[in-house]
Amino acid sequence: MVMAAEQIELINESHAARRARLWSKTSFTLAVLGWLIIGSALNTIVFNSFPLKLATPEWHLSLIAALISSGFPFLVGAVLIALALLFNPKENILQKWQRTMIRLSGLFAILMVLIIPLQFFLGSRALNGQTSRAFEAINNLKAIATRISAVNSEPELRVYVASLPNSPALPAKFDAAFPVIKQRAIENIKAQINAAQNNVEAEKSQALQVFLKEAIRNTAQAILMAAAFSALANLSSRNKNAVTRFFCSLL
Numbered sequence: 001m002v003m004a005a006e007q008i009e010l011i012n013e014s015h016a017a018r019r020a021r022l023w024s025k026t027s028f029t030l031a032v033l034g035w036l037i038i039g040s041a042l043n044t045i046v047f048n049s050f051p052l053k054l055a056t057p058e059w060h061l062s063l064i065a066a067l068i069s070s071g072f073p074f075l076v077g078a079v080l081i082a083l084a085l086l087f088n089p090k091e092n093i094l095q096k097w098q099r100t101m102i103r104l105s106g107l108f109a110i111l112m113v114l115i116i117p118l119q120f121f122l123g124s125r126a127l128n129g130q131t132s133r134a135f136e137a138i139n140n141l142k143a144i145a146t147r148i149s150a151v152n153s154e155p156e157l158r159v160y161v162a163s164l165p166n167s168p169a170l171p172a173k174f175d176a177a178f179p180v181i182k183q184r185a186i187e188n189i190k191a192q193i194n195a196a197q198n199n200v201e202a203e204k205s206q207a208l209q210v211f212l213k214e215a216i217r218n219t220a221q222a223i224l225m226a227a228a229f230s231a232l233a234n235l236s237s238r239n240k241n242a243v244t245r246f247f248c249s250l251l
Contacts, residue, residue: 023087023088024087024088024091026084026087026088027084027085027086027087027088027091027094028084028088028094030080030081030083030084030087031080031081031084031094031097033077033080034076034077034078034079034080034081034084034101035077035081035097036077037073037074037076037077037080038073038074038077038078040073041070041073041074041077042070044066044070045063045066045067045070048062048066049062049063049066056126057122057123057125057126057129058126060118060122061119061122061123061126064115064118064119064122064218065214065218067111067115068112068115068218068221068222068225069221071108071112071221071222071225072225074108074225074229075225075228075229075232078101078104078105078229078232079232081097081098081101082098082101082102082232082235084097084098085098098235101232102232102233102235103233105229105230105232105233106229106230106233106243106244108225108229109225109226109227109229109230109233109243109244110226110243112222112223112225112226112229113222113226113243115218115222116218116219116222116223119215119218119219120215123211123215126211127204127207127208127211130203130204130207131200131204134196134199134200134203135200137196138193138196138197138200141189141192141193141196142193144164144189145186145189145190145193147160148160148182148185148186148189149182149186151182153178154174154178154181157178157181157182157185158170226243229244230243230244230245230246
């Protein structure tokens, strides 16, 4: 009877040891998968940011879109790292990883909130830049028309046209008198100016609609991600901030 009891106890201990090893492997597998998912998302953001164009609002808007799109992979990775501790709660390295992830979650929640007004500021700059470039081209056309109006002879007209960037090729001999050719050139440039002004308004309206659609989508996604990462940050009472407290109060 004693030997049988000892054998049963050894069997139970063996099962418990195997179960402990299985849970330990499972916990580390989840945590490593979480870090790999986060690393993959970061890799995508980093390489999509090249070439660096720090002075352009379009580059920053593209980076913001990449950050928001990577929010879900970040969230999945963070959740896996947090869940890993449930299978092996006494493992120090897992406890350290979870504390790190909780702190990063709180910071990421703040970042998502800050992105919302930043994208509207950058979008306004980008739209204004596009409009400025279009009006600069129109002003160049106006300057050309004014200069041609001041030309008094065919040789002078040829010299001026040849000095222009991407100058059109003029025929060796015009098919009309100089005043007629001059008037045709001015009328042609004015037609280009009118067409460009109409295109500016249409393109500005279209660009605004595209930006607002993207900005609204990004705003909704950023709010959802901020709420989700605030919930993760709430796992520790020591790593709360104003943003995470606000979102957690709504949950």
